[in-house]
Amino acid sequence: MGQTLSEKVWERHVVHRTDDEPDLLYVDLHLVHEVTSPQAFEGLRLAGRRVRRPDLTLATMDHNVPTAGLHLGITDPISRRQCEALESNCKEFGVPLYAMGHADQGIVHVIGPQLGLTQPGTIIVCGDSHTATHGAFGAIAFGIGTSEVEHVLATQTLPQTKPGTMAVTVDGPLPVGVTAKDVILAIIARIGTGGGIGKIIEYRGSVFRGLSMEGRMTVCNMSIEGGARAGLIAPDDTTFAYLEGRRHAPKGAEWERALDDWRSLTTDPDATFDDDVVIDGTTLSPHVSWGTNPAQTLPIDASIPDPDTIADPGAADSARRALQYMGLRAGTPIRDITVDTVFVGSCTNGRIEDLRAVAEVLRGRRVHEGVRMLVVPGSMAVKAQAEAEGLDAVISGAGAEWREAGCSMCLAMNPDKLAPGERSASTSNRNFEGRQGPGGRTHLVSPGVAAATAVTGHLAAPADL
């Protein structure tokens, strides 16, 4: 019987296998950031261990960094201590680091692809659950905890139990105005936050083939929101065109050898998946989350659901609690919800294409009075490119704040936060209670919806303008 793409990638990384232990996998690329690594480096030090392959390890600062007033440095002493710890750990262990202020600094999942380090058929890990982003290139990429970070640093391997497989097929064409973010929100609404637990999702079908690499990254990024270990998309000419010429991509004869290999990375026609989900892409519309987990999501044309009409008692209960936290009433049309803040950025939607989509909506328009809009590029390179294209002028001209690169209000570890009770439309990936600041209320949206919402002051799609 044939193999799925994820099985093929998995098999080529097995260093050691026995019946009664998890597979020992080799890791091609280990990305490190300041939040989940200090205790891992400390563990190495205590045990007298070294980093086995600093040349397969890359560190950056993203979660804690301020996105304004960089020349002031990090003013929060605890955040600063964490970044300083990363700096001294990288120095001590010889790990390359793109620190705050460096031209290549940025959100860890934005810089890997941008530097050409994220390549098809590889295994990529990082102490961050959105590592799934890199699956857009046909890699198995997944988040790990700090003990596992230490394990990879020490051995460049990781013991892992082989996950199951799940196919999510979406065929199109997508209606005008429906983006990668809407597709993944619709998928999560369908499979639920636990739908992918223990599995690697392969996204298949014409919709994903038609997406740019940026769009594919948006989709794979949120695989974890459906509970999946990872998500991936078979590499194709779009993938190769994106990679060619990037700093760490193979060159010359090596590029040809790599291409030969990458073209073999597809699911065999006779392979089967443990789970098969099919969604009709032609019926999708812009999606908005209304609750406190990413599966509590609906088309923008819908109204807030009535928990009393939800059959499953657990789901009804969770909806009730969500409405209370979100300060929403059943039956309210989603478009009637007004927001205080709009956040564009994160590893889900902080890439150049996302900023272009936002600028396109904002061009010639103004951010609604009383609405604060933050636009945070995913990396310094994205920022530089956007500025070269003049997007920053359009964005600040409309009254939004143009910021430096980082995670920012995606998880509010830096000064960018919602105040208690404040409501945001956000292009990030999690609407958990307090995610964007204690008591803050988050609606997950696409960049286009974010921009249209900023203009009207209430949740809106670009087509509404």
Place this chain on the structure above:
Amino acid sequence: MLAVQRVQGTAVPLDRSDVDTDQIIPAEWLKRIERTGFGAGLFSAWRQDPAFVLNQPRYSGASILVAGPNFGTGSSREHAAWALQDYGFEVVISSRIADIFRNNCTKIGVLPVVLAHDVVDRLMRAIEDDPALEIVVDVQERTVWVGALDLSEPFPLDDFTQYRFLNGLDDIGLSERHAAAIAAYEAARPSYLPTTTPV
């Protein structure tokens, strides 16, 4: 990690589904560079509410957390597992536990126990009725016993993880046994694969 062979104690019922790691340990706690002291941050937003289960004296001293389905969804922060352990929990029981969180628990010696939905529900009700209800979780037998309920339920735990729990084994040391295989694998990796050293 410390060996865990058998946990005998009382439990706290956390009757909510989809409890994410941002709730277990909010982001402001992630700035620490130490590995200890996270118990104070466990469910810190919810603990502001005096009625929250962890604030109820009748559940004090519990070593087992019984939670609704999809416990531990969200981020990869191992800090969530550290917080539970630091607070005093040795076992988490739920009908569904998120992957990364589950992995993190097994690395530090917090035992993730998945039981059928109706069993977890029954346990939850029984604990609410009697906070002193004694629960025994046996790693060797991979079974949960509650004498008062006449309940004996097996739970899944792969042999390798069970072996590590029983012996308190450090994962890194176990993998280092395969140093020769790792070196051989490295020697055979294609040359076009990237390195991170600046070019």
